Structure formats: C-alpha cells, structure tokens
Amino acid sequence: MTPEFTARLAWRNIWRQKRRTLITAGAISAALLLALFMRSMQEGSYSQNLDNATRFYSGYLQLQEPGFAENQSIDRLLPADQSFETKIRSIKGVSIAVPRLESFALGAAGDRSKGVMVMGVAPRAENDYSGLAERVQKGRYFSSEDEKAVLVGGKLAEYFSLKIGNEFVLYGQGYHGTTAAGLYKVAGIIHFPNQQIDARIVYLPLKTAQALYQTGNQVSAWVLHGDAVKEIPRLEKSAREQMGKSVKVRNWADISPELAQQIALDRASGIFMILVLYGVVGFGLFATIVMMTLERRREFAVMLATGMERAKLQVLVILESLFIALTGVIMGFVLAFPILLWFYYHPIQLTGDLAATFEEMGFEAIMPFSLAPELFLGQMLIVLTLLVICCLYPLVRIFKLEVAAGLKGNL
Amino acid sequence: MKKSLIFLFIVFFGMAGLAQADSASEIITKADLKMRGQSSYTEMTMQIVRPSWTRSMSMKAWTKEQNYSLVLVTAPAQDKGSSSLKRFKEMWNWVPNIERIIKIAPSMLGQSWMGSDFTNDDLINQSSIVVDYIHKLIKEEAFDKAPCWVVEATPKPNAPVVWGKQVIWISKGEYNMRKVEYYDEFEDLINTMSTFDVKTLGGRKIPARQEMQPADKPDQKTVLLYHKAQFNFDIPTDFFSQKNMRDLRI
Numbered sequence: 001m002t003p004e005f006t007a008r009l010a011w012r013n014i015w016r017q018k019r020r021t022l023i024t025a026g027a028i029s030a031a032l033l034l035a036l037f038m039r040s041m042q043e044g045s046y047s048q049n050l051d052n053a054t055r056f057y058s059g060y061l062q063l064q065e066p067g068f069a070e071n072q073s074i075d076r077l078l079p080a081d082q083s084f085e086t087k088i089r090s091i092k093g094v095s096i097a098v099p100r101l102e103s104f105a106l107g108a109a110g111d112r113s114k115g116v117m118v119m120g121v122a123p124r125a126e127n128d129y130s131g132l133a134e135r136v137q138k139g140r141y142f143s144s145e146d147e148k149a150v151l152v153g154g155k156l157a158e159y160f161s162l163k164i165g166n167e168f169v170l171y172g173q174g175y176h177g178t179t180a181a182g183l184y185k186v187a188g189i190i191h192f193p194n195q196q197i198d199a200r201i202v203y204l205p206l207k208t209a210q211a212l213y214q215t216g217n218q219v220s221a222w223v224l225h226g227d228a229v230k231e232i233p234r235l236e237k238s239a240r241e242q243m244g245k246s247v248k249v250r251n252w253a254d255i256s257p258e259l260a261q262q263i264a265l266d267r268a269s270g271i272f273m274i275l276v277l278y279g280v281v282g283f284g285l286f287a288t289i290v291m292m293t294l295e296r297r298r299e300f301a302v303m304l305a306t307g308m309e310r311a312k313l314q315v316l317v318i319l320e321s322l323f324i325a326l327t328g329v330i331m332g333f334v335l336a337f338p339i340l341l342w343f344y345y346h347p348i349q350l351t352g353d354l355a356a357t358f359e360e361m362g363f364e365a366i367m368p369f370s371l372a373p374e375l376f377l378g379q380m381l382i383v384l385t386l387l388v389i390c391c392l393y394p395l396v397r398i399f400k401l402e403v404a405a406g407l408k409g410n411l
Numbered sequence: 412m413k414k415s416l417i418f419l420f421i422v423f424f425g426m427a428g429l430a431q432a433d434s435a436s437e438i439i440t441k442a443d444l445k446m447r448g449q450s451s452y453t454e455m456t457m458q459i460v461r462p463s464w465t466r467s468m469s470m471k472a473w474t475k476e477q478n479y480s481l482v483l484v485t486a487p488a489q490d491k492g493s494s495s496l497k498r499f500k501e502m503w504n505w506v507p508n509i510e511r512i513i514k515i516a517p518s519m520l521g522q523s524w525m526g527s528d529f530t531n532d533d534l535i536n537q538s539s540i541v542v543d544y545i546h547k548l549i550k551e552e553a554f555d556k557a558p559c560w561v562v563e564a565t566p567k568p569n570a571p572v573v574w575g576k577q578v579i580w581i582s583k584g585e586y587n588m589r590k591v592e593y594y595d596e597f598e599d600l601i602n603t604m605s606t607f608d609v610k611t612l613g614g615r616k617i618p619a620r621q622e623m624q625p626a627d628k629p630d631q632k633t634v635l636l637y638h639k640a641q642f643n644f645d646i647p648t649d650f651f652s653q654k655n656m657r658d659l660r661i
Contacts (some may be wrong), residue, residue, distance in 0.1 A: 046599045055445065075461070075463060075464070090569065106511040106513065106515070106516075106522070108511070108514065111514045112514065112516065113515060113516045113519060114512050114516055115519060115522070116514075165513075169418055169506075169509060169511050169513055171466070171504065171506060171513050173523065173525075173526035174526075176461075176463075176464045176466065177459050177461065177464065177466035177492065177523060178466075178526075179490050179506075179509055179526070180488070181506040181509050182509060183509040183510075183511060215470055357521075
C-alpha cells in the first residue's frame with residue numbers, strides 16, 4: 001500500500017460520514033475564526049497603540065546616561081552635539097531620533113506653586129515625531145527653536161488659572177547645583193488624555209530648557225523610533241552595539257512598565273478565552289474521532305485479518321483525523337482572511353464611553369487589526385496540538401484490538 | 412487598701428511619665444532657643460558635596476521668635492541676592508534674576524533647598540520641632556564624646572510637617588542639637604544631621620559645623636559652616652517682609 005493510496009483511502013473514509021465530517025470541521029473553523037478575529041484585533045491594537053503611545057513619552061527606545069534612570073538627576077546627561085547625533089542616526093533600524101531634556105521644577109504663577117515635570121523638546125523635530133502641535137487646545141505651538149515660551153497641560157493651567165500670554169515661572173535645581181530660574185510666557189495649553197500628565201506637564205523648546213538648567217548642549221534622553229513594533233528587539237540590540245557601555249539603552253517597557261503590564265494582562269486574558277474555546281472544540285473533535293474508531297472495529301479487524309499491518313492502520317486513522325482538522329483549518333482561514341483583511345484596511349472606529357476610555361489611556365479610539373503570519377501559524381499549531389492529543393485514543397485502541405473478537409463483533 | 416495601693420501606684424508612675432514627657436519637651440525647647448534665641452543673626456557657608464562636583468554658597472540668616480526667618484544668599488555671584496522668607500506657616504523665595512517672588516507650596520516644603528541636602532522645611536521651619544511634635548526621652552547616649560539625651564519626636568495629629576519621626580541627640584548642659592535622624596512616615600531613615608566643632612559664637616557655645624547626610628546616598632552631603640552669630644537683639648517684625656526680602660543688599 002503506497003502512501004498516496006493510504007492518503008486517498010483516508011480522504012474517502014472521512015467522506016463516508018459527510019455530515020459528521022462537515023460538522024466537526026465546521027466547529028474547528030468557527031473556533032479558528034473567532035480566535036483569529038480576537039487575536040488579530042488584540043495584536044493589531046497593541047502595535048498601533050504602542051506606536052502611538054510611545055511617541056509621546058518613551059519612544060521605542062531611549063538612550064540615557066547610565067545613572068539617569070536611578071533618580072532622573074539633571075547632572076546625568078548625554079551630549080546633543082552633531083557627532084553624537086550622527087552616531088545615533090547610524091544605528092541600524094532607527095527611523096527617527098529626537099532629543100529631550102526632562103527634569104523637575106517648581107512651577108509658579110501668582111501666589112501659587114506646584115511641582116511640575118519639565119520637558120524640553122526640539123519644536124520642529126518633536127512635532128514631526130509626536131504631533132505635539134495637534135495637542136494644543138488653546139493658543140499656539142512654539143514658533144521658534146529658542147522661544148522663551150511654555151506649553152502647559154490643561155489641568156495644570158486650570159490649577160494656576162493660566163491664560164494665553166500669562167507669565168509662568170520655573171524654578172528649581174540646574175546642572176551641577178546651579179539655580180534654575182526662568183520666566184516664560186504661556187504660548188499654548190495642551191491637552192493630554194492621561195490626567196496625571198495633564199496636571200504636571202510643561203513643555204519648553206529644548207534650547208530654552210538647556211538655558212534654564214544651564215546644561216549646555218546636553219539632553220537627558222535621545223528618543224528613538226523604528227519602522228515597526230516587532231523590530232524593537234533587533235533595534236535594541238544594534239543600539240547597544242553601536243553606543244557601547246557609556247550609554248544606557250532602555251526600551252519602552254522599561255520606561256513605561258504600566259503600559260507593558262496593561263498589554264500583558266490583556267493578552268493573557270485573550271489567550272485564556274481562546275483556550276477555553278478550543279477546549280470545547282477539542283472535545284467535539286475527540287468525540288468524532290472516538291466514533292470513527294469504535295464504529296469501525298469490525299472493519300479494522302477484517303483489515304488486520306487480511307494482512308494489513310497495525311502501524312499502517314494507525315497511520316490511516318491519523319491521516320483521517322488530520323484531514324478533518326485541516327479541512328477545518330482551511331475553511332477557517334478562508335472565512336477569516338477576507339474579514340480580517342477588510343478590518344485591516346477599515347479599522348473599527350470606537351465611539352461614546354469606550355472611545356473616551358481609550359483616549360484616557362493615551363490610545364487612539366480605533367480597533368486596528370493585525371495580519372501577522374505568526375497569528376495564523378499560532379492558531380494552526382493549537383489545532384494540530386489538539387489533534388495529536390485526540391489521536392492518542394484510536395492509536396491505543398487499534399494497538400489493543402483483538403482480531404478474532406473483532407471479527408465476531410463481540411468486544 | 413489594695414485598691415488604694417494600686418491607685419497610688421498608678422498616680423506615682425503616671426506622674427513620673429508626665430514629668431518625663433515634660434522634660435523631653437523642655438530639652439527640645441531649650442535646644443531650639445539655644446540656636447535661635449528670641450532673635451538671631453548668623454553668617455554661614457553651605458558646601459554641597461556631590462560625587463562629580465561640589466559647590467559653595469555663602470549666606471546670612473535672621474530669625475525672630477519661632478515664626479519669622481529670612482535667609483539671604485551672598486555668594487556665588489549668580490545666586491547673590493536670592494532669599495527665602497518664612498512667616499508663620501508660609502514661605503516665599505525671591506529669585507533676583509527673574510525678579511519674581513515665588514510662594515513655596517506646602518507640598519514643596521520637603522523638597523531640597525537650593526539644591527542642597529537640606530529641605531526647605533529643615534532650613535526655614537526649624538521651630539516646628541517644638542510646636543508640631545510630641546517629645547519622648549528614649550535614652551541617653553554620647554555623641555562625638557558629648558553625653559546626650561536622645562529624644563524621639565513624633566508629629567502631632569494633623570501637624571503640617573514633612574517628617575514621620577525625628578530622633579534628636581541633645582548634649583547635656585549645653586543643650587546643643589548634636590545629631591538628628593529624620594524618618595519618613597514608613598519609619599525609614601532619610602537624612603541624618605550631625606553637628607561638630609563646638610565653639611563660642613555670639614556669646615554662646617554652639618556647634619559651628621552641621622552636616623546633612625542622605626541615608627541612601629553615602630557619597631553626597633551638605634555641610635553648613637557658621638562663621639558669625641548674634642543673639643537676642645531687637646529686630647522689627649516688618650524686617651521679615653516680602654519687600655525687604657527683595658531690597659536686602661547687605
């Protein structure tokens with residue numbers, strides 16, 4: 001019996017019970033469709049939101065002075081000169097690199113004061129990267145690279161009752177113990193969905209911030225962006241190789257652990273749901289395979305009696321199960337792919353409360369989809385694993401089948 | 412008979428407890444008065460020591476009673492004329508190069524003063540140790556060869572303070588604060604202040620060197636050196652005004 005013949009026999013065998021095969025394959029394909037839909041939506045929104053959310057703060061990666069992470073000291077800075085920038089831009093896979101000077105200060109206006117987070121950014125480069133200008137709700141964005149003006153978060157402006165054109169004082173500790181004090185005009189009020197940031201953030205042009213903290217041409221971080229979220233590990237590796245020991249490379253998950261945890265939790269709950277779904281489908285598949293084995297004991301006994309090897313019989317049953325599963329998988333993919341493709345190009349637009357919640361978290365209120373091949377492969381792998389587990393039963397059954405008793409039909 | 416014995420017992424030890432609490436507060440009050448008097452004037456240098464740099468600042472300070480103090484920075488040139496004013500529970504900084512007075516929010520009192528290891532509260536709100544804390548004598552121990560009382564000070568409920576606890580070593584006889592340990596609300600040691608070089612300044616024997624050491628950063632500290640002191644002179648209350656903090660050019 002040639003392998004092709006075994007395969008043809010298996011294929012014919014499964015269609016002896018057309019309805020059963022179709023129902024089993026249908027269950028697999030439905031589970032696959034649901035699982036793919038959900039995972040595609042999850043992974044799609046992770047990479048979309050990551051790409052978006054990281055632009056405002058962490059970037060894909062940040063280069064920092066090794067001691068900066070510890071207490072964000074204004075004394076722990078990296079150079080911002082041309083040669084250093086050239087070195088950064090030659091890191092393989094870097095598409096964008098923007099400098100930032102981040103520190104703390106006491107913000108004051110009128111007779112109120114409050115600790116604020118100061119972010120010095122290169123106005124044009126920053127806007128190209130994070131679209132900061134679009135966040136300006138009132139007033140305007142920075143008009144020059146060294147303007148003595150600030151953009152303040154909406155909640156912070158509320159606290160100080162700031163209006164456009166008002167004076168705002170920043171007062172704190174500068175580089176190497178100097179006193180940092182500056183008087184600025186409020187150019188604009190920006191809105192951040194994240195309330196904590198909105199109540200603390202003050203943006204300055206980078207050159208103005210460097211003058212305030214008397215740092216010279218230095219920055220607290222170089223923020224790096226690459227082409228795709230999935231390239232981050234590779235980008236991180238090449239950044240480490242390029243920059244050496246004197247520069248610390250931190251990825252977004254290290255800088256914004258709360259974002260990383262949120263994603264990990266969401267992903268885990270999605271995977272759990274899928275496992276439950278596949279658990280149900282797995283029992284369906286198992287039932288079919290059990291029936292396929294039990295109702296054909298006599299048939300198997302005849303085949304063994306006429307000289308068929310047990311091993312070949314086992315291969316036959318495995319092939320039958322495999323064909324059912326593959327039919328299911330192919331049906332699932334054929335159904336899922338056009339749907340996912342549609343949503344990939346037309347992401348679901350969220351509205352109402354859900355949209356507000358999303359924006360609160362700093363995400364865009366859309367549900368993009370992912371078409372990553374890993375997703376499809378992963379689902380296929382799960383189905384095949386189920387199949388292997390289910391096939392153990394008929395294998396054992398055939399191995400133990402007693403030919404004489406089987407022929408008589410009394411088992 | 413038995414009952415009255417117990418009663419006596421309670422009264423006796425209760426009184427003893429009271430007497431002790433009283434004397435701990437007395438020790439603190441005396442130590443506080445020792446450093447500031449009814450009014451005080453001091454000239455000092457502050458050295459901020461960091462692993463990669465050090466910085467030195469000169470200043471003059473005036474205090475009156477427990478409620479008024481004014482600190483003026485006289486060097487280096489870029490910070491010259493900066494001043495901090497405290498009236499009762501409020502605090503302001505004058506920043507000469509932007510010509511603005513900044514009111515320090517109560518939430519900022521725990522922050523560093525001019526980049527040093529002293530907090531705003533340590534430098535300008537010293538008297539609160541007398542008014543805002545409950546004092547308890549916990550032991551006697553020598554510090555820098557001087558026998559000391561060790562007093563534990565815990566804040567009174569709702570007191571506007573930044574520390575969860577302070578443990579203070581006060582030398583017997585001289586009533587000098589020789590060592591202060593500052594704890595946060597989780598009872599973790601944050602800063603330790605130690606004082607050395609007791610000598611006569613302004614007619615009083617006081618420590619001329621104070622060192623503030625953060626617990627988690629062994630390689631950094633701030634040293635305060637007293638050069639001149641004067642106590643119990645007449646100074647009008649309106650010396651401690653926002654106008655004067657701007658105009659001081661001494």
